[in-house]
Amino acid sequence: xxxxxLIRKIGPGDFRIIGNEFFHHFVTKGGLRPDAHVLDVxxxxxxxxxxxxxxxxxxxxxxxxxxxxxxxxxxxxxxxxYPNFRFQHVDVLNQAYNSSGKIRPSELRFPYGDGSFDFVFxxxxxTHMLALDLEHYISxxxxxxxxxxxxxxxxxxxxxxxxxxxxxxxxxxxxxQVS
Numbered sequence: 715x716x717x718x719x720l721i722r723k724i725g726p727g728d729f730r731i732i733g734n735e736f737f738h739h740f741v742t743k744g745g746l747r748p749d750a751h752v753l754d755v756x757x758x759x760x761x762x763x764x765x766x767x768x769x770x771x772x773x774x775x776x777x778x779x780x781x782x783x784x785x786x787x788x789x790x791x792x793x794x795x796y797p798n799f800r801f802q803h804v805d806v807l808n809q810a811y812n813s814s815g816k817i818r819p820s821e822l823r824f825p826y827g828d829g830s831f832d833f834v835f836x837x838x839x840x841t842h843m844l845a846l847d848l849e850h851y852i853s854x855x856x857x858x859x860x861x862x863x864x865x866x867x868x869x870x871x872x873x874x875x876x877x878x879x880x881x882x883x884x885x886x887x888x889x890x891q892v893s
Contacts, residue, residue: 755778778803781808788801
């Protein structure tokens with residue numbers, strides 16, 4: 715388990731429970747197989763990777779993130795025990811995780827070859843992105859995903875209902891307004 719100071723950087727909720735819940739969805743809803751080649755975009759400090767270590771027995775996992783410190787923890791604590799799990803830092807600009815990043819999200823080329831993965835997932839990464847950046851990430855996901863591959867993406871939807879809940883302070887989520 716990562717230290718609490720790193721867990722706090724990736725958001726609220728129980729680290730283990732959320733990781734296990736997503737693992738269950740990856741398998742039951744996404745059809746993830748133990749021999750899959752998996753890409754985790756925005757891997758953080760391994761919340762999704764850790765439950766996958768006991769499942770991807772003949773597959774592989776690649777994760778990347780804008781936070782150097784979160785990636786370093788994964789490299790030091792997960793990869794030595796699971797060499798089929800690799801993590802890398804990408805120097806992409808992100809106000810919350812890498813404010814001095816050199817690469818704009820709309821210009822990031824995922825550091826993998828075309829058609830490399832059976833399963834690509836992003837957990838709430840799109841929640842923090844603007845439309846142009848999101849469109850570019852979708853094109854990169856399409857590029858690195860095998861023809862018969864699966865993409866599993868979660869995000870919060872801002873619509874009339876969610877805006878009303880936010881206005882009435884009845885939402886379970888808190889969002890910062892960007893102008």
